[in-house]
Amino acid sequence: MADTLQLLKCGVRFEPPTLVLSYKDWKSGKLRRRSMPLRNFNKNTGIDRIIEDLNSNPRHARFIRLLSTAQLQRLLTIVKDKLSGLSLEASIARNNAMDTINPDENLNRVDPETLQRKKLIMDTSFEQKRKKPGDPDFQYNVEVDFETAVVETSGWDSEESDVDF
Amino acid sequence: MAANTQPDYDKPGDEGEERIKIICLGDSAVGKSKLVERFLMDGYKPQQLSTFALTLFTHTTEIEGKKVTVDFWDTAGQERFNSMHPSYYHQAQACILVFDCTRKITYKNLPEWLKDLRTYRPEIPCLCAANKIDEDMSMTQKTFAFAKKHSMPFYFVSAADGTNVVKLFRDSIRAALAYKHNSTDFMDEIMKELENFELDPKYNSKLNQDGTQRNGKDSPDDDEDADKEKKDEKTDAADTGQS
Numbered sequence: 001m002a003d004t005l006q007l008l009k010c011g012v013r014f015e016p017p018t019l020v021l022s023y024k025d026w027k028s029g030k031l032r033r034r035s036m037p038l039r040n041f042n043k044n045t046g047i048d049r050i051i052e053d054l055n056s057n058p059r060h061a062r063f064i065r066l067l068s069t070a071q072l073q074r075l076l077t078i079v080k081d082k083l084s085g086l087s088l089e090a091s092i093a094r095n096n097a098m099d100t101i102n103p104d105e106n107l108n109r110v111d112p113e114t115l116q117r118k119k120l121i122m123d124t125s126f127e128q129k130r131k132k133p134g135d136p137d138f139q140y141n142v143e144v145d146f147e148t149a150v151v152e153t154s155g156w157d158s159e160e161s162d163v164d165f
Numbered sequence: 166m167a168a169n170t171q172p173d174y175d176k177p178g179d180e181g182e183e184r185i186k187i188i189c190l191g192d193s194a195v196g197k198s199k200l201v202e203r204f205l206m207d208g209y210k211p212q213q214l215s216t217f218a219l220t221l222f223t224h225t226t227e228i229e230g231k232k233v234t235v236d237f238w239d240t241a242g243q244e245r246f247n248s249m250h251p252s253y254y255h256q257a258q259a260c261i262l263v264f265d266c267t268r269k270i271t272y273k274n275l276p277e278w279l280k281d282l283r284t285y286r287p288e289i290p291c292l293c294a295a296n297k298i299d300e301d302m303s304m305t306q307k308t309f310a311f312a313k314k315h316s317m318p319f320y321f322v323s324a325a326d327g328t329n330v331v332k333l334f335r336d337s338i339r340a341a342l343a344y345k346h347n348s349t350d351f352m353d354e355i356m357k358e359l360e361n362f363e364l365d366p367k368y369n370s371k372l373n374q375d376g377t378q379r380n381g382k383d384s385p386d387d388d389e390d391a392d393k394e395k396k397d398e399k400t401d402a403a404d405t406g407q408s
Contacts, residue, residue: 103268107193108245115245119194126199129299129325133206140206141331146305146321154307156272 007066010075017041017079019054021063034063038076043084047076070120074099077117172236174256182225182232185341186256189239190249190278191263192271196296199324200263201237204334218243219253228342235338247277254285259292259341261333262317266295266304275311290340292318294333299323 008031009022017038024031041050051072054064064072074095081091098117107115131138172178174186189197201222212221220239225232238257243249260282264271275293282291293312298305298321305321312319318336322329 101268104270105268106270106274108247108274112245115193122194125300126196126325129323131326139327142327142329143332144321144328151306152308154272154304154309156269157308157310 003062003065005062005066010067010071012075012079014079014082017083019075021066023063023066036060036063038079041079041083043080045080047073047080050076068120068124070099070117070124073117073120171252171255174236174258178234180232182234183342183345184234184236185258185338185345186236186238187259187261187337187341188253188257189237189261189263190282191244192265192268192274192278193242193244195263195265195268195271196324197261197263198239200261200294200296200322200330200333201239203324203327203330204237218250226338228338233338233342235341237334248281251285254282257286257289258344259290259337260286261292261294261337263294263296265297266321267297267300272309272311279315288344290337290344291315292320292333292337292340294320294322296322296324298328299325 004025004027006024006026007021008024011020012018013020013035019036019038021034021036022031023034036054038050051064051069054060054072057064067075077095077098078088078091081094082088086094098114099121101118101121107118110118133140172184172186174184176184178184189201191197198220205222205224212223218241220241222237222239224235224237226235227233238253240249240253243253262275262278262282264275266272272295279291282289293315295304295309309319311317318340320329320333320336322333324330
């Protein structure tokens, strides 16, 4: 299906739980808003299941596709936090932390939810840079020799008391 | 092969071919699975060995005219427990140790992974890869002392754009074979092989051939997608013109 929709804004309403998108339909040139009620959503509902439901809903799928999985996870988590009694401020702070990649944070130690969210953020960036078979500049075997270009140390080896290094 | 048993990598496979086992190690989210997937390309369905909490990618290739079956073992999130089940290391003939060059902590954790590896496999060749160079190309201008200190071959790679992924995996297969064939000083051997790999045009052209075949086999589905995207773009452009 040729998609003429462009996502402008996304957000949620709490009463009742609803996902709201603002978009422009380039076919008609009109700005529109789409509200998608999140039925049977309570604090015990798995977010993956809600996403599955939205994606398989023939009326909503076209609009859900406009969001990245990372965005969708974030919005639904905010709704779920609210249903669990967390304040909006606390929820946004928690979600911001989950959506930020800190180069010094050990992801082997975080809870599965946080790891999943951080992987989604990384995946979004991965997909943007990805070269796939069929892309005009795709090559299966890409070899680049960086050895001769080395000019400075990473700094990741200094400040080191670690004997293993 | 039953879903929950390990093959015996010391014995030949069903058709008498060599079998080797190569394990991937490194922190959560450094891109280990994405690297294996990039080497094997799309449409490849790995096998889940649930008992061992790992993912197994089987790859068949030809090295110097001989058929070799390679199992790449991937952690399937087991690294979250900070060390792997001993069965993960059992019979492994080479290791690919990965860090994320945009996240310093993943580099700082390399000694832990190496220590774990050496507890079970004191001598197998280990190759070190700095992944995600596409995120920050300036990292390729920098030196990382860890690999050199432990005499490991070092690769700047990108699972996203493919840089040096095939080279990394091809080298790991050759290193595993060199180890399996009981080289007395296998590290010298690997380093020598790596030099040959650079210099031998015959080998390189063979590699390219492999690559072309692989593309041919995998591309139909993707071409379809790409065509569709192009069509979408055109439609979008036309609509924009109207509005």
